[in-house]
Amino acid sequence: MASPTRDNPKTGRTQRRGEGQWALGYREPLNPNERSKKDDNPLNVRARIENIYAHGGFDSIDPGDLRGRFRWYGLYTQRKPGIDGGRTATLEPEELDDEFFMLRVRLDGGALTTEQLTVLGEISQTYARDTADITDRQNIQYHWIRVEDMPAIWQKLEGAGMTTMEACGDSPRVILGSPVAGISVDEVLDGTPAIEAITRRYVGDPAFSNLPRKFKTAVSGQPDVAHEVHDIAFVGVEHPEHGPGFDLWVGGGLSTNPMIGQRLGAWVPRDEVADVWAGVIGIFRDYGYRRLRSRARIKFLVKDWGAERFREVLEREYLGRELIDGPAPAVPERPIDHVGAHRQLDGNFYVGAAPIAGRVSGSTLLAVAKAAEGAGSTRVRLTPQQKLVVLDVAESEVDGLSSALDELGLQTAPSPWRRGVMACTGLEYCKLAIVETKRRAHDLVADLERSLADIQSHVDTPVTVHLNGCPNSCARIQTADIGLKGQIVTDADGSQVEGFQVHLGGGLGLDAGFGRKLRGHKVTSGELTGYVERIVRNYVAGREDGERFAQ
Numbered sequence: 013m014a015s016p017t018r019d020n021p022k023t024g025r026t027q028r029r030g031e032g033q034w035a036l037g038y039r040e041p042l043n044p045n046e047r048s049k050k051d052d053n054p055l056n057v058r059a060r061i062e063n064i065y066a067h068g069g070f071d072s073i074d075p076g077d078l079r080g081r082f083r084w085y086g087l088y089t090q091r092k093p094g095i096d097g098g099r100t101a102t103l104e105p106e107e108l109d110d111e112f113f114m115l116r117v118r119l120d121g122g123a124l125t126t127e128q129l130t131v132l133g134e135i136s137q138t139y140a141r142d143t144a145d146i147t148d149r150q151n152i153q154y155h156w157i158r159v160e161d162m163p164a165i166w167q168k169l170e171g172a173g174m175t176t177m178e179a180c181g182d183s184p185r186v187i188l189g190s191p192v193a194g195i196s197v198d199e200v201l202d203g204t205p206a207i208e209a210i211t212r213r214y215v216g217d218p219a220f221s222n223l224p225r226k227f228k229t230a231v232s233g234q235p236d237v238a239h240e241v242h243d244i245a246f247v248g249v250e251h252p253e254h255g256p257g258f259d260l261w262v263g264g265g266l267s268t269n270p271m272i273g274q275r276l277g278a279w280v281p282r283d284e285v286a287d288v289w290a291g292v293i294g295i296f297r298d299y300g301y302r303r304l305r306s307r308a309r310i311k312f313l314v315k316d317w318g319a320e321r322f323r324e325v326l327e328r329e330y331l332g333r334e335l336i337d338g339p340a341p342a343v344p345e346r347p348i349d350h351v352g353a354h355r356q357l358d359g360n361f362y363v364g365a366a367p368i369a370g371r372v373s374g375s376t377l378l379a380v381a382k383a384a385e386g387a388g389s390t391r392v393r394l395t396p397q398q399k400l401v402v403l404d405v406a407e408s409e410v411d412g413l414s415s416a417l418d419e420l421g422l423q424t425a426p427s428p429w430r431r432g433v434m435a436c437t438g439l440e441y442c443k444l445a446i447v448e449t450k451r452r453a454h455d456l457v458a459d460l461e462r463s464l465a466d467i468q469s470h471v472d473t474p475v476t477v478h479l480n481g482c483p484n485s486c487a488r489i490q491t492a493d494i495g496l497k498g499q500i501v502t503d504a505d506g507s508q509v510e511g512f513q514v515h516l517g518g519g520l521g522l523d524a525g526f527g528r529k530l531r532g533h534k535v536t537s538g539e540l541t542g543y544v545e546r547i548v549r550n551y552v553a554g555r556e557d558g559e560r561f562a563q
């Protein structure tokens with residue numbers, strides 16, 4: 013393999029320079045993150061948390077563990093309250109650190125029993141000040157966690173079959189899966205066994221616990237998991253000769269260098285998904301760029317190599333066999349979010365409900381578990397759109413369950429704005445944030461439900477509005493109709509205030525592509541409602557029948 017090249021700005025010559033790829037012999041760490049992972053496998057931090065830090069408290073935590081290895085168990089320090097977003101970039105990490113943690117529980121495929129949901133709610137009430145957010149990666153995220161409580165929290169989670177292992181960090185993170193896998197009338201096949209095989213075989217495997225950076229996976233029998241923006245994705249497709257299986261995508265990702273994943277043109281049967289996944293993550297571990305964190309995602313490697321070469325290396329060096337060529341999956345005309353009541357394969361219904369931007373609470377989770385059980389269900393799913401779905405509901409129970417969810421603020425027939433809004437953690441808890449997001453999303457929805465009530469019935473296709481608190485893209489802003497990237501902007505009086513850079517016209521599915529960032533297209537947080545209202549009114553006034561926002 014040829015080394016990547018780089019231009020030397022001083023000499024004007026092109027020079028060879030490695031990017032820290034292990035497979036090319038760069039085994040010595042080239043930055044502090046790589047050093048930390050090499051010095052001690054991050055998975056070892058669990059024992060220190062249980063044996064040392066849980067007894068010694070926050071001040072006893074080694075800084076390398078605190079800001080590095082803790083992530084492999086879903087733990088990040090949360091932002092100290094009261095520090096405004098304008099100071100985020102000017103402060104040292106320790107000045108931003110609170111002594112409390114954000115904790116992510118990985119829920120592969122977003123799959124929960126009502127029993128597990130109850131445990132999650134109880135943990136929230138006991139240890140997390142009743143906080144709980146549904147993330148767009150189908151996790152539950154807590155806040156206000158103390159390190160002293162982690163042993164008890166793990167005991168409760170693991171007693172109910174849940175884990176925080178590799179919920180964050182440079183590791184194989186939670187696997188997105190269809191919330192309606194196995195019951196959907198629209199899926200090509202059920203991806204659940206493939207997700208279970210990957211998690212059983214590889215989550216917590218030291219062979220994959222030191223990756224160049226995070227590795228995001230999606231597996232679904234239908235295109236309902238934003239597969240286009242994943243490091244690796246398997247999407248259900250019917251092969252004309254071999255039947256149902258998965259189309260393989262690699263190299264998608266958002267953040268500051270967004271890229272749509274590339275199809276390798278390969279069809280993978282369900283029982284081979286875990287092997288192929290291990291091959292791709294092996295390439296990432298061995299050939300991924302480790303010199304610069306900003307280039308350490310697999311998308312940069314895939315971009316440099318191209319799909320053809322990537323597939324060739326996968327087949328020759330990692331699988332030892334050729335993959336079967338296969339067709340592309342069907343593309344949905346509209347984003348699929350599973351909100352509302354829909355008939356399942358077995359004749360029962362699933363009922364999807366919309367909290368605003370994923371914000372719920374432990375008490376709400378307990379109440380959802382109770383309502384679901386009251387309707388005869390024992391299964392709940394979280395979705396990649398920050399929604400939740402109750403499965404297996406008899407037709408006679410649908411209305412009663414819908415009313416119960418509505419009373420909890422989880423609407424099953426939400427307005428298009430409530431349905432289409434997503435927001436990341438933002439200034440409330442995130443140390444990287446520049447602006448507030450969750451509360452802003454809440455206020456935006458409430459305002460739009462009032463101010464756009466007159467045209468709501470004309471909006472028959474969802475208009476998605478995603479809010480990020482910083483240039484990272486935890487809420488997938490580039491794939492929204494209206495994507496809002498938090499930053500400090502100048503208001504009409506010349507003051508520096510919270511606001512957003514606007515991206516317009518992004519989408520997935522039929523409209524897969526990133527929203528356009530128009531120079532100077534910025535809005536203050538205070539002007540946000542009026543701005544979104546104007547855009548939506550213009551769109552509704554000018555659209556043809558059935559025309560989507562991105563067209």
Ligand code: SF4
Nearest residue numbers: 436442445481482486
């Ligand atoms: Fe934090 Fe930025 Fe991600 Fe929002 S987008 S959660 S502010 S890192």
